[in-house]
Amino acid sequence: MRKITNELIESFKEYLIEEEKSENTIEKYIRDITFFMAWLCGQEVTKILVLEYKKELCEKYAPASVNAAISSLNSFFAFMEWHDIRIKALKIQRQIFSSKEKELTKAEYERLLNAAKSKKNERLYYLMQTICSTGIRVSEVRYITISAVHSGQAIINCKGKMRIVILPKELCKMLKGYIRENNIKSGSVFVSRTGKPLDRSHIWKMLKALCETAGVSKDKVFPHNFRHLFARTYYSLQKDIVRLADILGHSSVNTTRIYTIETGEIHRRQIQKLGLLRC
Numbered sequence: 001m002r003k004i005t006n007e008l009i010e011s012f013k014e015y016l017i018e019e020e021k022s023e024n025t026i027e028k029y030i031r032d033i034t035f036f037m038a039w040l041c042g043q044e045v046t047k048i049l050v051l052e053y054k055k056e057l058c059e060k061y062a063p064a065s066v067n068a069a070i071s072s073l074n075s076f077f078a079f080m081e082w083h084d085i086r087i088k089a090l091k092i093q094r095q096i097f098s099s100k101e102k103e104l105t106k107a108e109y110e111r112l113l114n115a116a117k118s119k120k121n122e123r124l125y126y127l128m129q130t131i132c133s134t135g136i137r138v139s140e141v142r143y144i145t146i147s148a149v150h151s152g153q154a155i156i157n158c159k160g161k162m163r164i165v166i167l168p169k170e171l172c173k174m175l176k177g178y179i180r181e182n183n184i185k186s187g188s189v190f191v192s193r194t195g196k197p198l199d200r201s202h203i204w205k206m207l208k209a210l211c212e213t214a215g216v217s218k219d220k221v222f223p224h225n226f227r228h229l230f231a232r233t234y235y236s237l238q239k240d241i242v243r244l245a246d247i248l249g250h251s252s253v254n255t256t257r258i259y260t261i262e263t264g265e266i267h268r269r270q271i272q273k274l275g276l277l278r279c
Contacts (some may be wrong), residue, residue, distance in 0.1 A: 001174045004037040004047040008200035020160045024139070033073035047085045051174040054087055058088060087120050106233070110147050112207075124206050126178050127190050127198070128226060133171050135230035135248050138223035140165075142188045142197035149175045149189060156249065207260045231259035 009030060016026045029153040039053055050073065057066045074086045109132060130136070130144055140156050141166075148154035149172050154165045167175075175189055188197040203223050204230040211218045225250070234244055245256040 003083045029072040032069045033076050063092050111214040115210050138200050144189050172201040235260040
């Protein structure tokens with residue numbers, strides 16, 4: 001009988017750890033499978049039930065979220081060698097324009113910096129600039145160490161891949177001053193009160209607390225949006241998406257394309273400059 005149990009989920013988790021999947025990926029997979037097990041209420045897993053679950057997901061969530069859940073389930077089914085009950089992901093047309101309501105602009109980024117400075121939150125002030133000037137993931141902030149600042153480059157180890165991230169000279173100069181003022185002797189530059197590297201949730205909370213002062217929508221203020229701003233700004237100047245993919249640590253240029261999507265308003269201004277209309 002094909003029944004999902006806590007023991008099987010734990011075995012799958014151990015497998016994911018051995019495969020060196022990231023902590024966030026493992027957490028996401030296990031959460032999705034646990035939800036599916038609860039939905040089954042002890043029933044045996046069949047293709048019909050899996051398709052029914054997919055239908056319910058489609059009624060509640062956005063296509064991208066549905067596909068993420070399907071990916072988790074299919075990975076678990078492959079691990080269990082239940083290949084005949086794997087299901088297809090939804091077909092989603094490639095996004096052409098980004099949402100103006102979700103895109104963080106450079107002007108809004110500047111307002112966030114001013115707000116952090118006015119609140120005398122130097123740690124957040126320099127943290128935002130570090131992410132935005134290098135394009136690193138929030139999970140990679142811990143690799144911005146004292147030695148990285150002094151050498152001008154950070155060695156990032158993420159998802160089983162290692163890459164070198166160049167730190168701008170001006171950023172290194174600012175961080176050296178921050179390190180001296182806060183008497184940080186070794187390890188990561190951005191740490192909590194207990195001395196541990198800042199994690200995603202900690203950074204998220206600090207950013208959200210800044211929104212009202214900065215006059216920026218909370219929907220736009222999250223760590224990954226600073227990475228997107230770096231990518232858009234870099235691409236607008238260099239037009240080299242392959243190089244950008246290497247800098248961001250992407251295995252596929254298709255992933256990088258998502259980061260360089262502009263709003264429909266920008267596209268509208270561009271086509272208006274073509275001069276192909278005549279009154």
